[in-house]
Structure formats: structure tokens, C-alpha cells
Amino acid sequence: xxxxxxxxxxxxxxxxxxxxxxxxxxxxxxxxxxxxxxxxxxxxxxxxxxxxxxxxxxxxxxxxxxxxxxxxxxxxxxxxxxxxxxxxxxxxxxxxxxxxxxxxxxxxxxxxxxxxxxxxxxxxxxxxxxxxxxxxxxxxxxxxxxxxxxxxxxxxxxxxxxxxxxxxxxxxxxxxxxxxxxxxxxxxxxxxxxxxxxxxxxxxxxxxxxxxxxxxxxxxxxxxxxxxxxxxxxxxxxxxxxxxxxxxxxxxxxxxxxxxxxxxxxxxxxxxxxxxxxxxxxxxxxxxxxxxxxxxxxxxxxxxxxxxxxxxxxxxxxxxxxxxxxxxxxxxxxxxxxxxxxxxxxxxxxxxxxxxxxxxxxxxxxxxxxxxxxxxxxxxxxxxxxxxxxxxxxxxxxxxxxxxxxxxxxxxxxxxxxxxxxxxxxxxxxxxxxxxxxxxxxxxxxxxxxxxxxxxxxxxxxxxxxxxxxxxxxxxxxxxxxxxxxxxxxxxxxxxxxxxxxxxxxxxxxxxxxxxxxxxxxxxxxxxxxxxxxxxxxxxxxxxxxxxxxxxxxxxxxxxxxxxxxxxxxxxxxxxxxxxxxxxxxxxxxxxxxxxxxxxxxxxxxxxxxxxxxxxxxxxxxxxxxxxxxxxxxxxxxxxxxxxxxxxxxxxxxxxxxxxxxxxxx
Ligand code: AHR
Numbered sequence: 001x002x003x004x005x006x007x008x009x010x011x012x013x014x015x016x017x018x019x020x021x022x023x024x025x026x027x028x029x030x031x032x033x034x035x036x037x038x039x040x041x042x043x044x045x046x047x048x049x050x051x052x053x054x055x056x057x058x059x060x061x062x063x064x065x066x067x068x069x070x071x072x073x074x075x076x077x078x079x080x081x082x083x084x085x086x087x088x089x090x091x092x093x094x095x096x097x098x099x100x101x102x103x104x105x106x107x108x109x110x111x112x113x114x115x116x117x118x119x120x121x122x123x124x125x126x127x128x129x130x131x132x133x134x135x136x137x138x139x140x141x142x143x144x145x146x147x148x149x150x151x152x153x154x155x156x157x158x159x160x161x162x163x164x165x166x167x168x169x170x171x172x173x174x175x176x177x178x179x180x181x182x183x184x185x186x187x188x189x190x191x192x193x194x195x196x197x198x199x200x201x202x203x204x205x206x207x208x209x210x211x212x213x214x215x216x217x218x219x220x221x222x223x224x225x226x227x228x229x230x231x232x233x234x235x236x237x238x239x240x241x242x243x244x245x246x247x248x249x250x251x252x253x254x255x256x257x258x259x260x261x262x263x264x265x266x267x268x269x270x271x272x273x274x275x276x277x278x279x280x281x282x283x284x285x286x287x288x289x290x291x292x293x294x295x296x297x298x299x300x301x302x303x304x305x306x307x308x309x310x311x312x313x314x315x316x317x318x319x320x321x322x323x324x325x326x327x328x329x330x331x332x333x334x335x336x337x338x339x340x341x342x343x344x345x346x347x348x349x350x351x352x353x354x355x356x357x358x359x360x361x362x363x364x365x366x367x368x369x370x371x372x373x374x375x376x377x378x379x380x381x382x383x384x385x386x387x388x389x390x391x392x393x394x395x396x397x398x399x400x401x402x403x404x405x406x407x408x409x410x411x412x413x414x415x416x417x418x419x420x421x422x423x424x425x426x427x428x429x430x431x432x433x434x435x436x437x438x439x440x441x442x443x444x445x446x447x448x449x450x451x452x453x454x455x456x457x458x459x460x461x462x463x464x465x466x467x468x469x470x471x472x473x474x475x476x477x478x479x480x481x482x483x484x485x486x487x488x489x490x491x492x493x494x495x496x497x498x499x500x501x502x503x504x505x506x507x508x509x510x511x512x513x514x515x516x517x518x519x520x521x522x523x524x525x526x527x528x529x530x531x532x533x534x535x536x537x538x539x540x541x542x543x544x545x546x547x548x549x550x551x552x553x554x555x556x557x558x559x560x561x562x563x564x565x566x567x568x569x570x571x572x573x574x575x576x577x578x579x580x581x582x583x584x585x586x587x588x589x590x591x592x593x594x595x596x597x598x599x600x601x602x603x604x605x606x607x608x609x610x611x612x613x614x615x616x617x618x619x620x621x622x623x624x625x626x627x628x629x630x631x632x633x634x635x636x637x638x639x640x641x642x643x644x645x646x647x648x649x650x651x652x653x654x655x656x657x658x659x660x661x662x663x664x665x666x
Contacts, residue, residue: 006611033650035597036561040585040665041605043555045505047577050244050315053484053511053550055470056305057251058296058514059524060517061284065130066531067234067516068300071217072127072200077112078277079295083564089124089201096123096204101211102530109267109276113146113213116204118173124203126161127215130293130522132197135160137167140220143171143225144186146273152178153468155210161199162192168193175210180211188220196533213409224311228272228299233536234516237529238312241546245315247306247380247469247511253296256320257281257329265349268301275301282324282523289523295498303365306353306374316353317509319411320346322382328416333389336396339626343400346665350376350405352546378409378468380439386415386422391429398433409436411467418442418452425480431464437508441468446473446492450592453496454567466506470513471496472541482519482539484526485528487635487656488623488643490540494658495573495590497548502565502575504556519629530629540625543618547637547660551586553577559587572597572653578607578665585609587661591653594621601649601661608666613642613649619657 060065065073073085080101090096097117099604104111114125114625118405127133135141143158150177160169171189200217204210222229223236240247249263256262267276275298283294302318309316323334323342332341353376355362365371381397390413398410412435415422430438442448456466473489493512517527528542538546559566559576566574571593577586585607593596603609616637627634637660642649644663653659 028487031598033600035600037602037604038559039605040603040607045556046551047504051552053245054243054515055511055513056248056515057253059514061521062516064297065298069222069231070299071129071133071322072215073130075215076110081348082112085128088353089128095121101268109274113211115208115211118204120207123407124201126199126201128199132533135191135198137191137194140188140190142188146182146218147175147210147211148182149178151209153206154210155205157203157205159201161201162195217662242550243314244552245317246309247317252326253281254321256330258325265302268298269303272299286523288445303368303619316376319380319383339396343397357447380411382413384416385413411437411439414438414440435464437467439467441470443474444470446488449473449492449496453499453573456506461507464497465508468510481525482530485539485541487540487620487625491545494544495592496576498573498588536627537627539627543636551660553579553586583665585663590658594655596655597653599651601648610664611644614664615640615642616660619654621655
């Protein structure tokens with residue numbers, strides 16, 4: 001129902017505040033007011049505490065070169081070209097020798113190392129880092145290396161170099177031991193200048209022969225100061241979202257282009273020198289965004305993923321390969337009678353996460369420093385797999401997992417798209433099979449998001465729940481890279497997300513994808529957070545996601561316009577929850593139109609609402625507005641106070657705005 005009332009008559013109930021006032025555009029014309037009803041005392045569905053999560057994949061240099069803070073690229077010489085990322089520096093030709101040695105028979109996980117033979121000249125090697133090395137003035141850097149020397153005498157001079165090869169940090173390391181055994185040694189030094197695109201040089205001084213491997217450099221300011229840990233600015237952005245879960249390690253990376261380079265979690269735990277590096281599938285996926293230097297070191301492995309989830313209070317949600325490689329690539333499948341090792345990986349992962357320290361895999365977790373279980377509750381079997389082949393394999397996994405862990409939840413794939421034959425086959429069959437969760441993915445234009453805000457209003461209310469495991473608004477191809485994360489995309493996401501929240505009994509988890517992208521090294525856009533070597537910023541999408549996850553509430557309450565869900569009438573989209581712990585009513589509304597909208601929220605029901613609250617508003621009349629390294633909060637929530645009178649909140653929504661109103665109650 002729309003009412004025409006004069007602006008003046010409603011101004012008194014509007015907004016005033018001790019710290020800020022929402023201004024209502026002054027207009028001489030009477031403005032139409034939309035009446036919206038919120039039934040504040042009638043919860044209609046529970047919101048799961050882990051409803052809003054994040055999706056992590058090593059895409060766009062998200063792990064190596066991203067959140068995993070290692071600064072040396074190709075530290076163990078296992079890239080296809082063994083010296084990729086390294087250059088040799090000599091003052092005179094033929095000064096010093098460098099040899100790449102392969103000992104795959106004795107060390108198949110880490111076969112290559114380099115041998116330095118210095119006859120007494122001065123020569124060295126320089127690493128270019130991942131699109132440069134981010135160096136911060138005054139920060140300590142920790143170098144470490146594995147070495148062995150039969151003919152001692154070589155000392156290592158360690159130098160961070162700036163853009164013009166000037167030294168911006170310097171240390172040295174004299175190898176302490178000799179003999180045929182590999183040793184580990186470390187040295188630290190402090191940078192004297194800031195440079196986002198530094199390099200790291202090791203000069204070999206003195207006469208002798210030395211073998212080197214795992215040449216590593218980390219900044220001191222890692223997350224929780226963990227040695228060889230994660231980039232703290234990137235983790236902090238995640239922690240600030242208070243995500244309910246972290247989905248990892250992908251994405252297509254789980255599947256691999258073929259089965260040999262599928263993700264195998266057992267190869268990603270334990271000493272980093274034993275984690276067998278493999279090519280990153282995004283290395284070759286897009287010819288126009290080729291990344292020949294993209295590999296997976298697994299320095300960020302499954303133990304670290306669990307630890308990260310625990311650090312930031314999220315549930316871990318691992319996705320495992322189901323015996324099928326990416327069906328857009330090779331489509332290779334494991335023979336059904338050879339699926340056992342894949343299924344065993346799933347069972348062992350549950351034991352690794354939750355098992356008693358006396359179990360085989362529980363003990364491994366304890367040996368890594370975490371005797372307490374991680375309390376893993378769910379996993380995905382398959383990423384974007386589809387077809388009868390998937391159903392056959394999934395059935396084998398499900399039987400084995402449920403036999404041993406009946407309450408453990410399994411996420412099932414619905415393929416790559418949210419509609420079409422593949423989706424229909426899986427959706428119908430998996431529901432018949434009483435699947436715990438079906439994982440839906442949608443990368444679609446803004447108008448698809450707007451049209452689908454009511455998608456779940458008529459979904460079956462049976463035991464199978466939906467996990468919207470990957471979604472993002474894809475602007476048209478005229479927008480490239482970080483320009484794709486504009487306000488229009490985020491606003492359309494917010495609008496659809498009100499439909500997910502309204503249907504929280506059906507859609508129990510959701511995560512935007514992908515999470516991170518390096519501005520100089522991305523393959524896929526849009527992405528929620530963009531980084532360079534020293535900086536990171538959240539896009540408008542980041543702030544939308546954060547608003548939902550930090551205001552998730554505990555119970556859905558009905559919010560209607562003319563008795564109907566608000567799914568686009570007059571450009572409006574809305575959902576509402578109460579938070580029974582914080583004692584708050586929360587209303588989320590997006591105005592996707594270019595006009596301001598006067599709304600009269602009728603807060604109906606027996607709740608003792610306070611007469612003051614707040615609104616967090618994201619708005620821009622420029623739908624192409626972006627955030628950036630230099631203006632990271634251009635589109636971000638601005639907080640104001642609101643007033644409620646006689647159970648009414650009357651407010652004027654800005655054009656193209658997303659608003660989260662919070663009203664406390666007793
Ligand atoms: O998020 C990027 C990719 O999109 C994921 O790896 C894959 O699952 C989907 O196709």
C-alpha cells in the first residue's frame with residue numbers, strides 16, 4: 001500500500017541523533033510513502049550461526065603471493081623452469097657456478113636444490129618475489145634456508161633491494177655446520193626503506209661449495225606473529241567480517257585439470273619442505289591471463305586452514321575431490337573400483353580434524369601442535385561436478401562417511417549453474433536421496449540477481465538445505481579486473497541476499513566468491529578483496545558481505561509490502577531478523593532504484609522497542625563507484641542514529657542504497 005503524505009508531516013518522526021542526522025532531500029512535492037510491515041515478535045525461521053561465510057581459493061595469487069606471507073617465489077626450485085623467479089648476478093663472466101640438482105629418488109616431494117660453487121669471486125642470485133617483494137621500512141625480515149656443505153667457506157650476504165637496486169635492508173648468514181646432512185639456519189635483519197616492488201639478493205662470498213634449498217623470507221608482522229605465517233592485513237579483513245565458516249581450498253583447484261593435479265590434503269601438512277609443490281591450475285586456465293609462475297607451495301595447507309578458521313571463530317568447511325577432475329578440462333574420472341583412496345582421504349580428514357590423539361590422524365594433528373579437536377562438522381564432496389558419474393561417486397562417499405560418522409554433514413554439488421539440465425538432474429536426484437546440503441553456484445549479471453531475490457520463497461521446505469557456495473554479480477565484460485566490483489554489483493548482491501536471509505530455514509549457508517585477488521596477478525574478477533604487495537582493501541561487495549555477517553541475527557521475522565515479500569516492488573528488497581542475544585530488531589533494505597524512497601516501517605507486535613537505534617547506510621548515486629587502494633572506503637557503511645515513535649520508523653532511503661537498521665528492545 002502506498003500513501004501520499006506530506007514530507008512535513010513525517011519529518012517529526014524522522015531521524016535525529018546525538019551524533020548525526022539523516023537528511024531528507026528537500027522537495028516541494030508531496031512524496032509517496034511506502035508502508036512496510038514488520039512482525040517483530042513472530043519468528044518464522046532460525047538463522048544458523050554460521051550462515052554467512054567466506055570462500056577461499058588459491059586463485060588470483062590468493063595463497064602463494066597473497067595471504068601466505070612467503071616473499072620468495074620458487075623457493076625450492078620446483079617450478080617447471082627450475083630457476084624461474086631467480087636471476088644470477090656476476091661481476092665477471094664465469095665467476096661462480098650454480099647447478100640445479102635433482103635427487104628425485106631420495107626425495108620425491110622436494111627433488112630439486114641448487115649447488116653453489118664459488119672459486120672465491122663474488123656472485124649471487126636475486127629473487128623477484130611475486131610481482132615484486134613488498135618491503136616496509138623498520139620491519140624485521142626473517143630469512144631461512146636449508147643447506148649442506150662438504151667444502152665450507154661460503155658466507156651468504158642477504159640484501160633487500162629497492163627499485164634502483166639500492167640496498168634497503170641487509171643481513172648475513174655464515175653457515176654453522178658442515179657435512180652431508182641437511183641443516184636449517186635462519187637470520188633476521190631490518191628494512192631501512194619502504195618499497196612495494198623490492199627484490200631479494202643473496203651474494204655468495206668466499207671460496208667453497210654449498211647446497212641450498214627452501215630459500216625463504218618472511219616479514220615479522222605475520223598474523224598472530226606466527227613464524228612463516230599469514231599476511232596479517234588480509235586475515236584481519238576476514239576476521240572483521242566474523243565469517244560463520246571458511247570454505248577451502250576452492251573451487252576448481254580441488255578438482256585439478258586432471259587427477260594428478262587435484263588437491264590432496266595429505267600432501268599439504270607437516271614440514272613445508274615435505275609438501276610436494278604442484279602447478280596451480282589457474283597457471284594455464286585463461287590464455288589472456290596466463291600465469292606461468294603460478295604454483296602451489298602448500299605453505300598454506302590444511303592444518304593452517306583449520307587454524308585460520310579457529311583463529312577467526314569460523315567453522316571449517318573443506319571441499320574434497322570426489323574422484324573427478326574438472327569437467328571443463330580433462331573430465332578425467334577415477335575408476336569406480338579405484339575410488340577407495342579418495343574416500344579414505346575424506347574419512348582420514350575427519351579423523352585428522354576431530355580424532356582422539358591416539359588415532360593415527362588425530363595424533364598427526366596433535367604432533368602439529370593442536371591436540372584439541374577442530375570440531376569439523378561438514379565437508380563438500382566434489383566442487384562443480386555434475387552428471388551420472390558424479391552421482392555414482394558421491395553415493396560411494398556418502399555411504400562410507402555416514403556409516404562411520406552418521407551426523408556428519410555432506411555438501412553435494414549441483415554443478416556449475418543454478419538452472420538447466422545438469423542442475424535439474426542433480427537437484428531432483430539429490431533431494432530424493434535426502435542430501436544434507438546442495439551447493440548452488442551463480443555468477444550472473446546484476447539483473448539476474450535482482451530477479452532472483454525471491455528464488456527461495458517457494459523452495460521445498462524438506463530436509464535438504466541449500467548452501468550458496470559461490471556467487472557474485474558479474475558486470476558486463478567492458479568492466480575489467482577490480483573495476484568489476486562496482487557499487488551496482490554489490491547492491492544487486494545485497495538485494496538478492498535479503499532473499500537468502502528471508503529463507504534462512506532453506507538457505508543455511510552462503511559465501512561470495514572468489515575472496516582475494518592480487519592487482520598485478522589476477523585471473524578472475526570480480527573478487528571481494530583486492531591486494532597489492534603491501535596494501536589491501538575491501539570492495540563494496542566486502543562491505544555488503546560484512547553487513548550481513550555482522551548483523552545476522554538469530555531469527556527471521558516477516559517483513560512485507562501489501563502482505564507480500566519484498567522482492568523488487570518499486571525497486572525495494574528487504575529482510576528482517578531479530579537478534580535474541582543482542583536484543584535487537586534488524587531490518588535490511590536495499591533501494592535499487594535511482595529515486596529516494598520514503599518508507600514507513602510499521603513495527604508490529606509485542607516487543608518493547610527502544611525509541612533510538614542506528615542505521616548503517618551504503619549509498620552512491622554513481623553505480624560505477626569503486627573502492628580502491630587510495631580510497632578504500634569510498635562505498636562503505638556510514639552510521640547514523642534513527643528515532644522510532646509509536647512503533648513506527650519513518651525514513652527516506654537514498655537512491656541506490658543498502659541500509660541496515662538496528663533497533664534495540666528490552
Ligand atoms: O570462483 C572461481 C571459480 O568459479 C571456482 O574455482 C569454481 O568453482 C567456479 O567455477
